[in-house]
Amino acid sequence: MAILTDVLLWLHxxxxxxxxxxxxAMSRVAPKVIAAPAGERAQLWPLEKFLARVIAAGLGILLITGPLMLWLKFGGGAGLGWSFWAKMAFVAATTLGVGLGQWAGARLERGNENAAKLMSLSGPLTGISAVLAMLFAVITFN
Ligand code: HEM
Incomplete structure (x- = not known):
């Protein structure tokens, strides 16, 4: 079991x-996409989408491996204390931020300029939440 949980933590x-x-990387690319005139945007979308996919895949891996470790190593979340639930709250906020970014990005690509504001908001929301999820992960599990 130790090897399996080691692999899960490595993936996490x-x-x-x-x-x-x-x-x-996205914190540099997304503002350029938003500021660029329509013609230049077309050249930036592939890079933006690649980064968005890397971010979403990373989050997906976290959301799969986390509960598996919780189950296999800690017998569920009960008894881990407040810091675990603080981590879960910031994981939820991170997931919301990534979802918002994907949704706003897709809307901007379809030409809805209002989506740019939400896209700009989603970055800091995601980044700050993820950094705090990491802090509470360390407080919980070390
Ligand atoms: C944004 C999403 C997440 C981030 C940024 C994140 C971050 C981290 C980090 C940095 C660690 C290492 C802490 C340490 O070893 O001291 C960790 C460990 C852990 N995480 Fe997450 N995590 C996320 C999502 C989740 C979810 C959704 C769960 C479960 C529901 C989870 C469960 C765990 C467990 C059980 C460990 C301890 C593994 C061990 O020590 O063997 N994580 N996480």
């Missing part, structure tokens, strides 16, 4: 790396 940390790496 890879998920963190994908989210953080993709997110930092």
């Amino acid at each position: 940390l890879l998920g963190v790396a994908m989210g953080v790496g993709g997110g930092i």
Whole structure:
């Protein structure tokens, strides 16, 4: 079982790396997409979408491996204390931020300029929530 849970933690940390790496790159690319005139936007979308996919895949890995570790290593979330629930709250906020970013990005690509504001909001929401989820993960599990 130790090997399985080691692999799950390794994947969990890879998920963190994908989210953080993709997110930092996205913090430079998304503002450029928003500011660019329509013609130039077309050239930036493939990079934006690639980064969005890396971020979503990282989050997906976290949301799959986390509950599996919880079940296999800790027998569920009960008894882990307040910091675990603080982590879960920031995981929910991170998931909301990623979802909002994907939704707003798709709307902007369809030409809805109002979506740019939501896209700009989703980045800091995701980044701040993810950093706090990591803090409470360390407080809980170390
Ligand atoms: C945004 C999503 C998430 C982030 C950024 C995140 C981050 C982290 C980090 C940095 C650690 C390492 C902490 C340490 O070893 O001290 C960790 C461990 C852990 N996470 Fe997450 N996590 C996320 C989602 C989840 C979810 C949804 C669950 C379960 C419902 C979960 C359950 C766990 C468990 C059980 C560990 C401990 C693994 C161990 O020590 O063996 N995580 N997480």
